[in-house]
Amino acid sequence: MNRIKINLDKRLSESHEICIGYDFQDRMGLLIAKDHPANRYVIVTDSNVSQLYGRTFLEKLKELGLPVELLEFPAGEGSKTMETVLGLTARLLEMGADRHSMLIALGGGVVGDLTGFVASIYMRSVPFIQIPTTLMAQVDSSIGGKTAVNLPQGKNLLGTFYQPKRIFTDLKFLETLSDEEYLNGLAEIVKYGLIDEPGFFEQLEREVRALRARSLEILEPVIERSCRIKKGVVEIDEQESGFRRILNFGHTLGHALEAASKFTLPHGKAVALGMTAASRISACCGFLPPEERERIEALIRDLGLPVRIPSDVAGPEVLGRLAMDKKKEGNELPFILLKKIGIPFMSKDVGLSLPEKILEEMAA
Ligand SMILES: NC(=O)c1ccc[n+]([C@@H]2O[C@H](COP(=O)([O-])OP(=O)(O)OC[C@H]3O[C@@H](n4cnc5c(N)ncnc54)[C@H](O)[C@@H]3O)[C@@H](O)[C@H]2O)c1
Ligand SMILES: O=C(O)C(=O)C[C@@H](O)[C@H](O)[C@H](O)COP(=O)(O)O
Ligand SMILES: [Zn+2]
Secondary structure, three states, rough: OEEEEEOOOOOOOOEEEEEEEEHHHHHHHHHHHOOOOEEEEEEEHHHHHHHHHHHHHHHHHHHOOOOOEEEOOOOOHHOOHHHHHHHHHHHHHHOOOOOOOEEEEEOOHHHHHHHHHHOOOOHOOOOOOEEEHHHHHHHHHHHOOEEEEOOOEEEEEEEEEEOOOOOEEEEEHHHHHHHHHHHHHHHHHHHHHOOOOOOHHHHHHHOOHHHHOOHHHHHHHHHHHHHHHHHHHHHOOOOOOOOHHHHHHHHHHHHHHHHHHOOOOOOOHHHHHHHHHHHHHHHHHHOOHHHHHHHHHHHHHHHHHOOOEOOOHHHHHHHHHHHHOOOEEEEEOOOEEEEEEEEEEOOOOOOOOHHHHHHHHHOO
C-alpha cells in the first residue's frame, strides 16, 4: 500500500492521505479502528456495491468490535438528488447518529458525492472517509472534496467543498466493474493527459491496448499518476478560485449533455464528448494545432469512448443547459480550452454560437 499525502491550507481543511494499493480491505478496517475513532460508523453505499462489498465490509468492521451500520440507496446517477439526501439524513436520525459519528462512502462517484454532501451538512458536519470502488471515483471523485447533488435544471447545482478524513483506494474493487463503467473512468484519465504533462498523454496513446484490456500492470501506475495530478491541482486551489478550473476541461458541454439527457448519459461518456467538443473549439479558435485535435479525438475513440452525440440528446436542450451552467459569470460562460496538449487555459470569449456549430457537427 502506498500513501499519497494531500497537503491543504489548514485554515480551510485538514490535510489527509490517499492509501492506495491492491487487496487491502482487512487493513482498511484496522486503520479505521486505529486512526479514526467514532462512537458509530455508518457505511453509505448503493444497491450494487452493497451486495458486492457492503455487507462483507460491514461484517469485517463488526468483527473488529466497531459499532457500525449500513445504509444503502438505489444505484445510479438518478439517486444523486436532494430526495436521497433527505432519505439518508432521516435514517441517520432514526439510528441515533450524532456529531461523533463517522460516515464511510463505499462506492462510485455517486456514493462519494452524496455521502460527502450529507456529511458536510448533517448536524453542521460529521467526518467521513472515502472508499472509492469505480475507476472514476478512484482517479477523480474521491479526491478534492467536491460534493454535490443534481437538480432537474442541471448538474451538481447543490453542493459543498468538504474533505474526507482519508481515502482508501483498493484496485481490487475494479475487478467486478463492468467494461462500460471502466470506460467512464478512462475519460477522466484522458482529461489528466490533456491538462498535465504531455508525456502522460503520450503514455496513454502508447498503452491503448493494455488500457482496453484492463491490464493491472499498466493501470496501477496510470491510476497513481492520475491521483497525483489531481492532488497537485487541489493543493494549489482547493476551492476553485481559478487554477482548479482546469479539472473542468470537457465538463461545460459534458454537464449540459448529462442534464439534457435527464442524467441517462453517464458522466464519463459526457466528459469524453465534452472534451472532443472543447478540443474542436480550441482548434477552431486557432489555439490547438489541428494535428493535436486529431490525436485527442483518436485517443478518445481508440479507447472506446464516444465522439458522436447520441441522437436522443437534442441540440437546443443542450444549449439551454449550457446557459444555466453554474460557472457562468453574468453573460459570460468560461470554457477551458487547450493551447496545446498539456496546456489548458480559461477563455470567456467562446460565446454560444461556436459550441452550437460544434454540437451540430458532432451529432450522430
Ligand atoms: N466530486 C468530484 O470531484 C467528481 C469527479 C468526477 C465525477 N464525479 C461524479 O461522480 C459520478 C459518477 O461516478 P461513477 O462513474 O463512479 O458512477 P456511479 O457511482 O454511478 O457508479 C457506476 C456504477 O458502477 C457500480 N459500481 C460501483 N463500484 C463497483 C464495483 N467495484 N463493481 C461493480 N459495480 C460497481 C455502481 O453501483 C453504479 O451502478 C457523477 O455523478 C459525477 O458527477 C464527481
Ligand atoms: O474536482 C474538480 O474540480 C473537478 O472539476 C472534477 C470533475 O471531474 C468533476 O466531474 C466535478 O464534479 C465537476 O465539478 P463541477 O464544479 O463542475 O460541478
Ligand atoms: Zn468529471
